[in-house]
Amino acid sequence: MDFFETVKRRRSVRRYTQEPVPSTVIETALDAALLAPNSSNLQTWEFYWVQSPDKKAALVKSCLNQGAARTAQELIVVVSNPNLYKKTAPELLKRLNSPNAPKEIGFYYGKLVPVLYGWTILAPVKWLIFNLVGLFRPIMRRPWSSRDIDEVCIKSAALASENFMLAVAAQGYDSCPMEGFDECRVKRILRLGYRHRVVMVISVGRRDPKGIWGEQLRFSKDWFVKRI
Numbered sequence: 001m002d003f004f005e006t007v008k009r010r011r012s013v014r015r016y017t018q019e020p021v022p023s024t025v026i027e028t029a030l031d032a033a034l035l036a037p038n039s040s041n042l043q044t045w046e047f048y049w050v051q052s053p054d055k056k057a058a059l060v061k062s063c064l065n066q067g068a069a070r071t072a073q074e075l076i077v078v079v080s081n082p083n084l085y086k087k088t089a090p091e092l093l094k095r096l097n098s099p100n101a102p103k104e105i106g107f108y109y110g111k112l113v114p115v116l117y118g119w120t121i122l123a124p125v126k127w128l129i130f131n132l133v134g135l136f137r138p139i140m141r142r143p144w145s146s147r148d149i150d151e152v153c154i155k156s157a158a159l160a161s162e163n164f165m166l167a168v169a170a171q172g173y174d175s176c177p178m179e180g181f182d183e184c185r186v187k188r189i190l191r192l193g194y195r196h197r198v199v200m201v202i203s204v205g206r207r208d209p210k211g212i213w214g215e216q217l218r219f220s221k222d223w224f225v226k227r228i
């Protein structure tokens with residue numbers, strides 16, 4: 001499907017038909033999700049494809065029993081996990097050995113990333129350093145807190161979510177992203193730890209004729225696009 005057609009085809013579907021979704025559709029969409037741009041290529045995301053009927057039923061309940069989850073054929077939970085840097089940073093160090101890669105990469109993944117993603121106890125020190133240096137030259141003011149790191153990882157996971165949904169649309173199926181869920185309960189179902197954040201639950205299926213509320217409603221472009 002043409003890219004712009006796919007973008008227009010994707011809608012948030014609140015009611016699906018009973019038609020099963022071939023697992024290849026989900027696999028292909030997951031492959032597309034994993035190709036999303038992400039912060040420092042640390043790939044701090046996880047995708048839980050919930051297949052066990054018991055877990056699925058519990059997940060629907062945790063999604064407040066909303067139609068987009070209740071009638072879905074498949075449910076995927078997109079999660080951010082900053083601690084994945086411990087696995088991905090050393091691997092990037094090993095594999096980024098092309099002559100085109102900047103020479104600072106060793107310092108970046110070997111020293112800076114562990115300080116930014118770990119060492120959370122030193123958050124006020126990081127804040128102070130960034131803001132002192134920032135008085136004299138441009139410097140990234142964040143991430144200094146673990147909340148900032150969460151934000152970085154959530155941005156990447158959100159981009160992966162969009163790749164996933166567009167890939168579902170390109171294959172003629174439908175989806176709905178959801179943040180209407182009880183995060184504590186979802187984390188319990190998936191046995192997630194303290195640093196994980198549940199970014200989105202994405203449902204997939206074939207849209208029911210009544211699954212869409214109407215035309216795609218967007219406001220005037222000049223409300224949002226500022227040319228300065």
Ligand SMILES: Cc1cc2nc3c(=O)[nH]c(=O)nc-3n(C[C@H](O)[C@H](O)[C@H](O)COP(=O)(O)O)c2cc1C
Pocket residue numbers: 010011012013014066068176177178179180181200216217
């Ligand atoms: C982060 C996020 C959370 C959302 N959560 C829900 C949700 O819990 N339930 C739901 O029915 N739709 C949810 N939506 C879908 C939006 O309501 C929908 O994208 C918006 O109304 C625009 O409609 P469209 O996607 O069909 O263009 C969510 C969308 C995003 C991006």
